[in-house]
Amino acid sequence: MDAGNLNDGELAAHLAQVAGRILCEVRGAGVFSAEALGKAGDQTANQFLVRALREQRPDDGLLSEEQQDNFERLAHARVWIIDPVDGTREFGEHRSDWAVHVGLAIDGVASVGAVALPGLGVVLRSDAPQPLPALADRPRMLVSRTRPAREAVAVAEAIGAELVAMGSAGAKAMAVVRGGAEIYLHTGGQFEWDSCAPVAVAKAHGLHVSRVDGSPLVYNQSDLYMPDLLICRPEWATRVLAEVAALSA
Known part of the structure; x- marks a missing residue:
């Protein structure tokens, strides 16, 4: 895949999916203690996502949970907002209810996004919405x-x-x-x-x-x-x- 030809929605989904795959490899390597696994996942996924976004969208702002905020992003209308591992505890506990977030805010509005659920093998995207399932009788x-x-x-x-x-x-x-x-x-x-x-x-x-x-x-x-x-x-x-x-x- 040539990521340089991807639009924002495609890029968000691609990066979320790849980061999720990397995280599954980190978790499956068996080299980290339970206490160290969460931190290793955060750092590894963050390095990939930040470097990829800097390469693919160098003119946009960037905010990550795992990186010091320098407020340079405030000068940008377009800002990528990422959470490399949302649910670090669940990731470290080998559960499936954790996620990778790759979002793009434009003029303060959450406009583009992809959420990978690697434990379930699913990526949900703002650019590829699916019909909502039937409403349950009891909420x-x-x-x-x-x-x-x-x-x-x-x-x-x-x-x-x-x-x-x-x-x-x-x-x-x-x-x-x-x-x-x-x-x-x-x-x-x-x-x-x-x-x-x-x-x-x-x-x-x-x-x-x-x-x-x-x-x-x-x-x-x-x-x-x-x-x-x-x-x-x-x-x-x-x-x-x-x-x-x-x-x-």
Whole structure:
């Protein structure tokens, strides 16, 4: 493949897939302790993604979880936002609910993205959306497997949703895309790299994406902290936003 001829969507998907393949090789090598595996994966995938993006898109800004932010990106309208291993703990535990995020924000909007789920052999792309699966009779809400947010638990109780525990943010967002759940409500705080690529993919597939007050998600900010987000089937967006608002009323 000649990566120099790829458009943004194709490049994002190609890099996410290759990084995922590299990570599976790192994990399968059997040379790292459980404690060292996560760090080795982060560093190896980050080196590949950063060098590849610098080669292929030298005029764009770049933000990675695993690289010191120098704020040079703020001068760019186009900024690649990557998370080499979203769900480092799950990766190190040899689980499948981890992801690779390659996203592109244009003028602050998550516009292009690819999320690889290497443990499942899947790459979901903003430039190749698939029809959403049939809506379940009873909604399923994704929550952290280690620290479910109080607000998510309360909303789930209010709407009669089943709680589904899962690892990384990307895995949870893509579970909504793939039909494994209807709602991903997060109020525990994240950073831009946790959601840029998943939001671009989810939006392209026709899902609702926003902050929990209904306002837009804005990227390439000086402050990278993003307090909350909602990714859900559009049929549930109004109800979930209303229930969140009621909690703070």
